[in-house]
Amino acid sequence: MAFAELLERAGGVGLFQALQVFTLLLPSMLVPSQLLMENFSAAIPGHRCWVHMLDNSSEAPANLTSKALLTISIPPGPNQEPHQCRRFRQPQWQLLDPNATATNWSEAATEPCVDGWVYDRSTFTSTIVAEWDLVCDYQSLKPMVQSIYMVGVLLGSFCWGLLSDRFGRKPSLSWCCLQVALANTGTAFASNFLIYCGLRFLSAFGVAGIIMTPVTLMVEWTTTRRRAVTITMLGCSYSLGQMILGALAFTIRDWRTLQLAVSMPFFAIFLISWWLPESARWLIIVGKPDQALQELRKVARINGHKQATKSLTVEVLLTSMEEEMAAAKARRSLLDLFLVPRLRWRSCGMFLVSFSQMVSYYGLVLDLQNLGSDIFLLQVLFGAVDLLGRATTTFLFSFLGHRMTLASFQTMAGLSILANVLVPQDLPTLRLVFAVLGKGCFGISLTSISVYKPELYPTALRMTADGFLQSAGRLGAVTGPLIRMTRQAAPLLAPISYGVIPMASTRTKVTLMDGGTWVAHPASGATPSGQSAYPSPSAPPHSLSLSNKNK
Known part of the structure; x- marks a missing residue:
């Protein structure tokens, strides 16, 4: 008898599994808001060079319109719109002549935006791009911070896989939620780009655990025949999270406020996560059958199978998991x-x-x-x-x-x-x-x-x-x-x-x-013929x- 049959004794799929899935869908639904945050917090607004005559009202000639001042101050870009990264060294008055053409100036008459940029704030009131001038020669810093975030997810995937096997799924998930909440809240108050990158890396490290741990908990507390449904629901929560992010970003146009909005729920999820029971399968494999028995009996009571609490004993657990415990020792x-x-x-x-x-x-x-x-x-x-x-x-x-x-x-x-x-x-x-x-x-x-x-x-x-x-x-x-x-x-x-x-x-x-x-069964490790698909530790891979x- 494998662990799946122990779950059947504890009620199979019941109220507990429904509550667990609902609880685990909450952090999973928020993962896209972390992975895709820079689509909005680092959106690149329209911009041009800051020009004294154009942007300092005390120096602007009273007899010229803003459009005329823009013409003599900013050269046209590749799409004939005002150039985003160059400005004229001196006003090009000849361009005000109705007969003048766009070629009546030379590249030598232009210079970079030495005094900064003016940003279009009609779509976003604030982004990290506008706040720290990540444009023109510095525009590659936006994809760089996205890659830094993904490096954090990569390293977190390595570490949380080991840590969850060592310390358990429940504490790993709780810690990851707390880490993401704290790192993201700190990100909203970052004073410079370097601090922002560091805090985003820490957040990504925690997000990796939130991606991995709910899947493991769902699989280990769900019967085999219902497993595909729960994993599909988890995948759909990611899709729903993408839609929620788009709606939330449409409502909140300031990047710091948006950052806080997607951070605060993780504090609540951190508290809720302590309600979740630890994986009984993991507890048995690491040599904690007494605690595993408590968790299984708790699940049986929630599922309305109180009579199962008497039939579930430590001896039954160890006998049922004998094959899986042997397989766990045959490390590959x-x-x-x-x-x-x-x-x-x-x-x-x-x-x-x-x-x-x-x-x-x-x-x-x-x-x-x-x-x-x-x-x-x-x-x-x-x-x-x-x-x-x-x-x-x-x-x-x-x-x-x-x-x-x-x-x-x-x-x-x-x-x-x-x-x-x-x-x-x-x-x-x-x-x-x-x-x-x-x-x-x-x-x-x-x-x-x-x-x-x-x-x-x-x-x-x-x-x-x-x-x-x-x-x-x-x-x-x-x-x-x-x-x-x-x-x-x-x-x-x-x-x-x-x-x-x-x-x-x-x-x-x-x-x-x-x-x-x-074709070996993914849960029990048994092939259709009934033989174990787990070779002995001494068996060669071939x-x-x-x-x-x-x-």
């Missing part, structure tokens, strides 16, 4: 993923897939301003299409299969991004359509890979493989914003890269992952068998 290393030839190719292919998806995904969702003028609407649409994609993925699997769904929609996502490169800026509606289509395709492909990858590995190596592929995805999330730092020197490099990378990896992954799938069952 990352090297085991590369010792078996077929596993080696699959691991390389899946690493490439995970990396390429996240490079393009975060390159797309962290650069809303380049996709359309109404970034609030775009954020809400991105969340809505992501929600729709997650809801329809299961149906697509039944028609196309896992592998074909993954390959086809990742290719479509890349094509949508490349199509947007060809659409001029004066066609915002068409650009919006391609952007939303690409986001929806990415949502489906990301869901596909999360379902498909467990089938490619034996149970004994699944957690090791999952950590390896999660790291690949986080590395891609770091790389995505970094590519955008080349925009000033090569404007088309970033969008072309975001479109080509997922398409190029599609053919590779189909080739590398072709073949059988591992002793693992492969089924020819294709998806």
Whole structure:
């Protein structure tokens, strides 16, 4: 009898599971507001150089209009709008002549914005870009802070996986919520860009734990047949969180106030998280059966199965978990993923897939301003299409299969991004359509890979493989914003890269992952024949068998 049967004794899926899912959906719903915050807090407003004659009312000639003063003070930019990063050294009076042309001045007559910039505050009253002048020569600092944040998530993923296995899921989640709340609140009061980056890094470190821990708690407190539903609900909460962020940013246009608005709920979630019971499965595996028994009996009472509290004993728990405890001791290393030839190719292919998806995904969702003028609407649409994609993925699997769904929609996502490169800026509606289509395709492909990858590995190596592929995805999330730092020197490099990378990896992954799938049960570790899929600690990795069952 495995732990799943112990859960059935405690009521299976009942009131406790419903309360737990609702509680864990709250922090998960707020994760997008942390990952995508710079879409709004670091939005780049319209700007031009500060000019004495134009912006100092005491020096402005009374007989000239603001438009005339702008003409003689600021040269036209590439789009014939006032240049954002240059100004005339001296007023170009000849440009007031009706017969003058835009070429009646030389580049030598201009200089950088030595006195700062004037910002358009009609959309945002305040952003970190306007507050710390992250424009022109410093515009690459915006994608840099986004990459710093993703580095924090990457390192946090490594650390919180180990810490939650060492100290438990519940204290890890509580600490992460408190860390995010404190770091984000401090970010709202940051006095300079360096402090802002440091606090955002600390926040990202905690967010990594909030991403990982709810999934683990849900899986370990849910019966096998209900697990897919709860994980789907968790994914939908991310989509809903994107929509909430767009609506919240539309209401709050000051970046410090917005930062506080998405920080305060984490203090409440920190307090609520102490209600959650620790994972009984984890408690048994780490040698705390008495505490695990208390948690199981508590769950049974909440689910209305009070009679189960008498039948649940320490002896029953230890007997039921004997196989899983033995499997936990048979630890596997990352090297085991590369010792078996077929596993080696699959691991390389899946690493490439995970990396390429996240490079393009975060390159797309962290650069809303380049996709359309109404970034609030775009954020809400991105969340809505992501929600729709997650809801329809299961149906697509039944028609196309896992592998074909993954390959086809990742290719479509890349094509949508490349199509947007060809659409001029004066066609915002068409650009919006391609952007939303690409986001929806990415949502489906990301869901596909999360379902498909467990089938490619034996149970004994699944957690090791999952950590390896999660790291690949986080590395891609770091790389995505970094590519955008080349925009000033090569404007088309970033969008072309975001479109080509997922398409190029599609053919590779189909080739590398072709073949059988591992069919060992993900929860119990038992194969369909009843044999354990966990080899003994002395068994070589190549002793693992492969089924020819294709998806």
